[in-house]
Amino acid sequence: MAYKDNYPSKLLSEAVDAISSLPGVGRRSALRLALHLLKQPSEHVHHFTEAIDQLRDQVKYCSCCRMISDEDVCSICSDRSRDSRTICVVESVRDVMSIEATGQYHGLYHVLGGIISPIAGIGPSDLTIKELCERVKALENPSSAELILALSGDVEGETTSFYIYRQVEGSGIKVSSLARGLGFGDDLEYADSLTLGRSIVNRQQFKP
Amino acid sequence: MAYKDNYPSKLLSEAVDAISSLPGVGRRSALRLALHLLKQPSEHVHHFTEAIDQLRDQVKYCSCCRMISDEDVCSICSDRSRDSRTICVVESVRDVMSIEATGQYHGLYHVLGGIISPIAGIGPSDLTIKELCERVKALENPSSAELILALSGDVEGETTSFYIYRQVEGSGIKVSSLARGLGFGDDLEYADSLTLGRSIVNRQQFKP
Numbered sequence: 186m187a188y189k190d191n192y193p194s195k196l197l198s199e200a201v202d203a204i205s206s207l208p209g210v211g212r213r214s215a216l217r218l219a220l221h222l223l224k225q226p227s228e229h230v231h232h233f234t235e236a237i238d239q240l241r242d243q244v245k246y247c248s249c250c251r252m253i254s255d256e257d258v259c260s261i262c263s264d265r266s267r268d269s270r271t272i273c274v275v276e277s278v279r280d281v282m283s284i285e286a287t288g289q290y291h292g293l294y295h296v297l298g299g300i301i302s303p304i305a306g307i308g309p310s311d312l313t314i315k316e317l318c319e320r321v322k323a324l325e326n327p328s329s330a331e332l333i334l335a336l337s338g339d340v341e342g343e344t345t346s347f348y349i350y351r352q353v354e355g356s357g358i359k360v361s362s363l364a365r366g367l368g369f370g371d372d373l374e375y376a377d378s379l380t381l382g383r384s385i386v387n388r389q390q391f392k393p
Numbered sequence: 394m395a396y397k398d399n400y401p402s403k404l405l406s407e408a409v410d411a412i413s414s415l416p417g418v419g420r421r422s423a424l425r426l427a428l429h430l431l432k433q434p435s436e437h438v439h440h441f442t443e444a445i446d447q448l449r450d451q452v453k454y455c456s457c458c459r460m461i462s463d464e465d466v467c468s469i470c471s472d473r474s475r476d477s478r479t480i481c482v483v484e485s486v487r488d489v490m491s492i493e494a495t496g497q498y499h500g501l502y503h504v505l506g507g508i509i510s511p512i513a514g515i516g517p518s519d520l521t522i523k524e525l526c527e528r529v530k531a532l533e534n535p536s537s538a539e540l541i542l543a544l545s546g547d548v549e550g551e552t553t554s555f556y557i558y559r560q561v562e563g564s565g566i567k568v569s570s571l572a573r574g575l576g577f578g579d580d581l582e583y584a585d586s587l588t589l590g591r592s593i594v595n596r597q598q599f600k601p
Contacts, residue, residue: 193468193490194461196448203444206437207426218415220486222445223452223461229414230449234442236411237430240404241438244431253402253431260401278428282401 197223249320251296251313253278261285261293268292270330274317274349276300276342280335292333295320300336301345309348321353328357335363457528459504459521461486469493469501476500478538482525482557484508484550488543500541503528508544509553517556529561536565543571 192198197219205215222230246252247259254260261267261281271292275281281294297312309315324330332353336342350360366384367376376384400406405427413423430438454460455467458480462468469475469489479500483489489502505520517523532538540561544550558568574592575584584592 191490191494193486194452194463196444196452196463197461199444200448203441206441208429209422209425214417216487216490217417219445219448221416222449225449227449230445233411233414234446236404236408237427237438238442240408240427241430241433241435244402244404253405255402255404278401279424282399282424286399 246296250294251298251316252281252294266291270324271333272317272320272331273333273335275335276337276345284335292331297336297345300341301348302341312345314349314352317349318352321356321358324356324358328359331359331361333361333363338365454504458502459506459524460489460502474499478532479541480525480528480539481541481543483543484545484553492543500539505544505553508549509556510549520553522557522560525557526560529564529566532564532566536567539567539569541569541571546573 192201197216200219200222201212201215204210204218205212207215210218222233225233245254245257247254247262248257249262250259252259252261256263268291272295273284273290273292274295274297275284276297276299278296281296284290284294295313295317297314297317299307299312301307301309301312321327321330321332332349334346334349336346346362353360365380366387367373367380373381400409405424408427408430409420409423412418412426413420415423418426430441453462453465455462455470456465457470458467460467460469464471476499480503481492481498481500482503482505483492484505484507486504489504492498492502503521503525505522505525507515507520509515509517509520529535529538529540540557542554542557544554554570561568573588574595574597575581575588581589
């Protein structure tokens with residue numbers, strides 16, 4: 186083979202290294218993307234890299250809910266029409282976007298920035314749980330407020346939910362979690378048996 | 394929905410726009426990649442964008458074969474052990490890399506930088522055909538040299554091959570093209586009928 190490292194140019198090889206560091210992008214796709222960028226006008230490529238640099242350098246997080254935001258307080262926390270006495274606790278920015286996209290929720294959020302995972306070395310102090318506790322503590326008459334734990338249903342999610350529950354237990358705030366059961370439109374035949382079993386045990390009144 | 398354009402931040406939205414301009418990357422994947430980059434250390438992201446900017450701004454093309462190169466003359470053209478009297482004409486940088494990866498070719502290349510395509514508005518003058526003709530003209534005793542047309546087998550490829558053939562015809566250089574037929578290991582049952590038909594017509598002597 187004529188080329189060291191299989192690449193005709195060190196610059197190309199370094200760009201492929203960089204692009205293939207993205208999750209889900211292999212070296213073949215990275216090469217395709219690098220050669221695509223090479224064909225684009227210079228300004229287009231600079232605009233591309235600038236958008237990424239600016240996102241990384243200038244992004245802000247809402248001082249209240251820790252969501253990505255262009256302002257110090259995000260558009261949801263500063264929206265007076267939303268119910269400020271309901272706080273939905275989620276793992277990540279994407280979860281907020283997913284719940285917002287449903288159009289079914291009108292309270293505020295709290296983004297943990299991760300989930301408790303001893304294996305990955307992530308403990309409560311790496312997350313925004315302290316800030317959440319302060320938000321709960323600052324609520325007037327907490328027994329009429331609600332904290333929704335909208336974390337994933339795996340071991341880490343359950344652990345984190347339980348940890349947060351123990352932290353806010355004393356305040357008297359109502360703590361709820363997402364409804365679990367068969368998805369709407371799901372076929373019984375293809376449901377996993379744990380979900381199906383729990384759906385029978387936790388059956389709901391029929392609403393015609 | 395609380396967010397304009399579905400994104401909580403203009404910076405995030407612009408980064409997603411930029412990333413989803415890449416071929417084969419949709420807006421969902423672009424969001425995933427943008428949020429991944431946001432979690433990386435700042436230096437990592439700067440290294441990523443710098444590698445791409447440097448590739449675009451500093452890349453050179455070999456003055457002889459037009460391949461991507463770090464030098465003015467690429468490592469293949471400057472390799473004295475290669476057969477400088479055989480020139481393999483390919484569409485793109487990737488084709489050179491593919492042929493090099495086979496380890497079966499020891500001549501030089503000529504990268505056209507595209508293919509003649511009236512629909513895409515690409516004519517002979519947009520490619521490096523003129524430079525190719527000059528290379529052929531500069532060869533001593535062209536009748537003992539060879540030009541391999543290694544272009545794709547579609548209409549554009551055939552048109553380009555024919556155009557180049559007409560340009561170099563007078564020089565006396567031997568012009569060949571890639572062998573076409575069933576792939577090695579291909580199953581007859583799944584071969585397309587055009588390839589199969591041509592493979593019967595152009596059958597080769599059996600070499601045991």
